[in-house]
Amino acid sequence: MTFQNSLEFAQFLDAEDALSKYRQEFHYPQVNGKDVIYFTGNSLGLQPKRTQKFVDDVMKDWRELAVEGHFYAEKPWWDYHERLANGLGKVVGAKTQEISVMNTLTVNLHLLMVSFYRPNQKRFKIICEEKAFPSDQYMLQSQVRFHRFDPKEAIVEVKKREGEHSWLVEDILNKIEEVGDELALVLLGGVNYYNGQVFDMKSITQAGKSVGAFVGWDLAHAAGNVELKLHEWNVDFAAWCSYKYMNSGPGNASGIFVNEKHLNRKDIPRFEGWWGTKKETRFLMQPEFDPIETADAWQLSNPPILSIAPYLASLELFDEVGMDALIEKQQKIVSYLEFVLKEIDKEVESSFEIITPKERGCQLSVFLHGEGKTLFDYLMKNGVITDWREPNVIRLAPAPFYSSFVDMYNFGQVLKQGILQK
Numbered sequence: 001m002t003f004q005n006s007l008e009f010a011q012f013l014d015a016e017d018a019l020s021k022y023r024q025e026f027h028y029p030q031v032n033g034k035d036v037i038y039f040t041g042n043s044l045g046l047q048p049k050r051t052q053k054f055v056d057d058v059m060k061d062w063r064e065l066a067v068e069g070h071f072y073a074e075k076p077w078w079d080y081h082e083r084l085a086n087g088l089g090k091v092v093g094a095k096t097q098e099i100s101v102m103n104t105l106t107v108n109l110h111l112l113m114v115s116f117y118r119p120n121q122k123r124f125k126i127i128c129e130e131k132a133f134p135s136d137q138y139m140l141q142s143q144v145r146f147h148r149f150d151p152k153e154a155i156v157e158v159k160k161r162e163g164e165h166s167w168l169v170e171d172i173l174n175k176i177e178e179v180g181d182e183l184a185l186v187l188l189g190g191v192n193y194y195n196g197q198v199f200d201m202k203s204i205t206q207a208g209k210s211v212g213a214f215v216g217w218d219l220a221h222a223a224g225n226v227e228l229k230l231h232e233w234n235v236d237f238a239a240w241c242s243y244k245y246m247n248s249g250p251g252n253a254s255g256i257f258v259n260e261k262h263l264n265r266k267d268i269p270r271f272e273g274w275w276g277t278k279k280e281t282r283f284l285m286q287p288e289f290d291p292i293e294t295a296d297a298w299q300l301s302n303p304p305i306l307s308i309a310p311y312l313a314s315l316e317l318f319d320e321v322g323m324d325a326l327i328e329k330q331q332k333i334v335s336y337l338e339f340v341l342k343e344i345d346k347e348v349e350s351s352f353e354i355i356t357p358k359e360r361g362c363q364l365s366v367f368l369h370g371e372g373k374t375l376f377d378y379l380m381k382n383g384v385i386t387d388w389r390e391p392n393v394i395r396l397a398p399a400p401f402y403s404s405f406v407d408m409y410n411f412g413q414v415l416k417q418g419i420l421q422k
């Protein structure tokens, strides 16, 4: 056994880790009386301890002020959502006015497609990745049918090459070129949920724009995980959920990005509601829609303050730490996890194939050759929270805010026991 492959080395890495203190900021579920090893921040992030106060404050204001809370709460509700835009802009690389917080991811993608999928007989095709997250597939198919086109003709899926586990960027760029002036929209997941691949969003956006298409991104697995420069990359629109790497709680309100150049355009239609009208005139109850000059124009209803409160708490943490520090730790901890997996792989008969390419964020997807769901069940029973995706893949996503190097080491030990005890 080498020093690298020891508990002491993992402890040394934790001691060197400037973010290790942030683990204390989160609540940990327990199994067998011990904190779990949590790998599913890519599905639902842990609860930050400070969230409770943010929610309690809203409950208190509601209890004590009732309707007056809209205007006289310490953080008034009528513009509460605006408090999130600046912090979120830093996470996704956008200007404050390009961000709004509203609804949930699939709803927002639909609303954004109302604006940015405007097919005609010539230009009606959409490029996406094959086997995108099912909700995205349903969303795209239903949008295409809504416009009376046939999904089989309109949706062009870029496939992985035979035998490959990830997509080649050149295949996506070539497909964009090939579809050319029939292409209305490019809409992909910035990070694929299954293999954890980070797409080259800059080049793909550029290619889509160069053939005259709109380009949007589903950033469910990217927001709070990888570097994003939506404004600089000239992305038209994007949406994400807040409950994965952004730790805002199950099914919580999420964010959208609309490029500044599309704000206030009369030729880009929108579904509209009263929370998209200017605050100054909103309560005059006039029949004309007077759009806010920011992405908030896409808001329909007054936002769910109790949902947005945890998101604000979480953004405070992101603001304190910053994406650069999170990404730096993420690269170290994911590399260490890869090392742990490879070491165990040498010691046991089974073999693990990491199907995540080198373009990656927090997630390693691991194909378990020679192992079945019993290994996954063993991990769960022994306090390793991971998830299982058919046919034989576990996804491991150590979140830099709260995962430790010792967690990775201990995971390796549980994994080894799980395989050896068969």
Ligand SMILES: Cc1ncc(COP(=O)(O)O)c(C=O)c1O
Residues within 6 Å of the ligand: 104, 105, 106, 107, 133, 135, 136, 189, 193, 218, 220, 221, 241, 251
């Ligand atoms: C890539 C992707 N798209 C869409 C969704 C659906 O999100 P929601 O249920 O918040 O609409 C998810 C996660 O559930 C996802 O990972």
Ligand SMILES: Nc1c(O)cccc1C(=O)C[C@H](N)C(=O)O
Residues within 6 Å of the ligand: 042, 043, 044, 193, 220, 251
């Ligand atoms: N939101 C979820 C839920 O309520 C139940 C189960 C899973 C989810 C998820 O978010 C799944 C996640 N998008 C994924 O990548 O698998």
